[in-house]
Amino acid sequence: MTALQSGAVAPPTPDPAPAGRAGRTGRSVRRLMTAPLLLSLLAALVFAVALPGLADAVPTQNGLLFSSAPGLPAGAVFVGAVLLAVLAFCLAVRRRNPLEASVALLVYIACFRLPVALAAPEPIYGWTYKHLGVVDYIERHGTLLQGIDIYSGWPGVFAAIAWFGTVTGVPVVVIAQWFSLGIHLALAVAVFALCRAFGLAPLTALVGAFVAETANWIGQDYLSPQALTYLLAVILLTLLLRSRERPVFGWLSVPLFAAITVSHQLTPYWLIGITLALGLTRQVRPRYLGLVFALIAGGYLAANYDAVASFGLLSGFDPVANAHSGFAGSGSLGQTLTALAARASAIALWGGAALAAVLAIVRAKRMRAPTWIALVLAFSSFALLAGQNYGGEAIYRVFLYSIPGCALLVAPLVERALSAGRPAGPFGPANPANPANAGDPAVRRRPRHGAVAATLVALLLSAASLQAYYGAWFSNLIRSDSLAVAESLLRTGKAPALILSIAPVGPSRMLAEYADFAAIDGQYDASMTSWSGWLGQGFETTDATDRLTTDLADSDRPIYVFVTSQMADYSDYYGLYPAGAVDRFTAQLAANPGWTTLVDTPTVHLFTLKDRR
Known part of the structure; x- marks a missing residue:
């Protein structure tokens, strides 16, 4: 008691643990407050602001990036979000921080690809729906559709998706809606693994994944055999590179190749x-x-020769002709802008890969094995042009297939420019981030001009790729009302029937019932643009519409004509018909006594020819 009164006893010492925890928390917060992570967060927030406007954007021939919604320049804000993610990634590489670079890359992919899932009311691209019908048929009948179209000969991907949908209960249309984002995330991981198998350091491999994502504007990422087999092909290439040290990886690639062959x-x-x-x-x-x-591919082709023979195995040994696209139409200014952006991206990728290969050969004074491997992966696809135009899409496949190999060549140069250090992997000495190099003045000095130039190039090419990917957005945008009408027509219509479209776009064959129509006439849903003399019609007079009515009057099956606002956007973008021609054609059919209007909304029109027999 005396001691307490005299104050001899010292006050209790506070527990140091809370202070220690607070200190650790403060350090953790400071570690998260880095410029790349803050830029990544800002990019995600800006994208969230842009997203509602993207869903309500007013159509424009220049594409989604130039669109706006009431009170918001949605396209410009969207571009800003993507470019902020690019800045975050470049700065993370500059700081040589793989974790920050990984976060920035994830945000970049999400901002770049999410509009396809969140701003489109239905799965984008009319040709997506032809694949949905095949999957729906397998799900409902448990068997393949034989002798109807080419898909029955290469059913691997369709069967896999049908199995997944049956097991999980997820409708195939939902799978299609989110397929693009999922396939790009998987491709980024696959390209990263390919870069690591090639010998690149982790940070350089992340740059390779970034290069591959930036370059990929092709639009092969919808629910399709091409998309999944491309992913499997990148994985197979990774196994091939690993087989140099362990041959077992080569044998593991055989079943993977078989899966690709049947798909x-x-x-x-x-x-x-x-x-x-x-x-x-x-x-x-x-x-x-x-x-x-x-042997695997040749045997499978021989077994399915009848399915592919009508399409032609070879289109002639003319690489120049085979490189031409199948585009028909005079085009618009928006389509020209998009084409220029696509070409700029392709030239930059191929040119950068060629430059990297030349520098590697000059430094080594000979062709080293890694350079040869990367060159084969980057430019071997050009050989496809020697004998096949692939329906006018061969040049796009050449570019698509070249992306992984070009990423192997370009990534070390980009990483070196951003970090101003020596490239890791087969193109140079050890990783400059290695602590053993900490005393090297060349590593300590990090000139900024190279990083600034590389960042500007990354920003420009990302913007070009965005335009190449989203320039045709409105001409490929499927609206819910047109999908509902097309589905109802398949469900309630009776085969045989002819369902004509003013333009080769729009939902078609999305249900298993399409087989009933296609079994009788494989061109039952033809586009009028395939008719001689029809492309470019202005419909200033009713002559063309009257001839159409007369020519079809004696048909022994129901005739429908399907017109949507998407078809008008597609026509204006690619220049299939003069401006306003689709609206004039629609008005003429509505006024023609030979036709009955079944659906008449601002965005969808369906007509049927009256039976005159």
């Missing part, structure tokens, strides 16, 4: 060429693996 007509032959070229130079094991692939 897509073109991808296996690109892989055969790569495997043969690398086998001859002892860069894959076993060396004869390409012959194994050739």
Whole structure:
């Protein structure tokens, strides 16, 4: 008691643990308050602001980036979000921080690809729905659709999606809606793994994934055999590179190649060429693996020759002609802008890859094995042009297939420019981030001009890729009301019937019932643009519409004409018809006594020809 009164006892010492925890919390918060992470967060917030406007954007021929919604320049805000993510990634690489770069890359992919899932009311692209019908048929009948279209000969992806939908209960239309984002996330991981198998450091491999994502404006990412087999092909290439040290990876690629072979007509032959070229130079094991692939693909092609013969195995040994696209129409200023953006992206990627290869050869004074491997992966796809135009899409497949190999070549240059250090992997000495190099003045000095230039190039090419990807947005945008009308027509219509469209776009064959119509007439849903003399009609007079009515009057089956606002946007974008022609055609059919209007809304029109017999 005396001691207490005299104050001899010292006050209790506070527990140091809370202060320690507070200190650790403060340090954790400071670690999260880095410029790349803050920029990534800002990019996500700006994208969230833009998203409602993207869903309500007013159509424009220049595409989604130039669109606006009431009170918001949605397209410009969207571009700003993507470019903020690019800045975050470049700064993270500059700081040599793989974690920050990974976060920025994830945000970049999300901002770039999410509008396809969240701003589109239905799965985008009319040709997506032809695949949905095949999947729906397999789900409902548990068997393949034989003799109707080419899909029955290569059913691997359709069967896999049907199985997934049956097991999970997820409708195929929902799978299609989110497919693009999922496939791009998976491709980024696959390209990263390919870069690591090639020998690139983790940070450089992330740059490779970024390059591949930025370059990929092709639009192959909808629910399709091409999209999934492309992903499997990148994984297969990774196994091939790993087989140099462990041949078992080469054998593991065989079942993967078989899965690709039963799913897509073109991808296996690109892989055969790569495997043969690398086998001859002892860069894959076993060396004869390409012959194994050739036997698998050749045998499967022989078994399904009847399904593909009508399309032609070869279109002529004319690479120049085969490089031409199948585009028909005079085009618009918006389409020209989009085409220029796409070409700029392709030239930059191919030019950068060629420059990187030349620099690697000059430094080594010879062709080293890694450079040869990357060159084969980057430019072997050009050989496809020697014998096939692939329906006017061969040049797009050449570019698509070249992306992973070009990323291997370009990534070290980009990483070196951003970090101003020496490239990691086969193109240079050890990673400059290695603590062993900390005393190297060349590593400590980090000149900014190279990083600024590389960042500007990344921003410009990202913007070009955005325009190339979203320039045709409104001409490919499927609206819910047009999808509902098309589905109802398939469900309630009776085969045989002819369902004509003013333009080759819009939902079609999305249900298993399409088989009833296609079994009688494989062109039952033809576009009028395929008719001689029809493309470019102005419909200033009723002559063309009257001839159409007369020519179809004696048909022994129901005739429908389907017109949507998307078809008008598609026509204006690609210049299929003069401005206003689609509206004039619609008005003429509505006024023609030979036709009955079944659906008449601001965005969808459906007509049927009256039976005159």
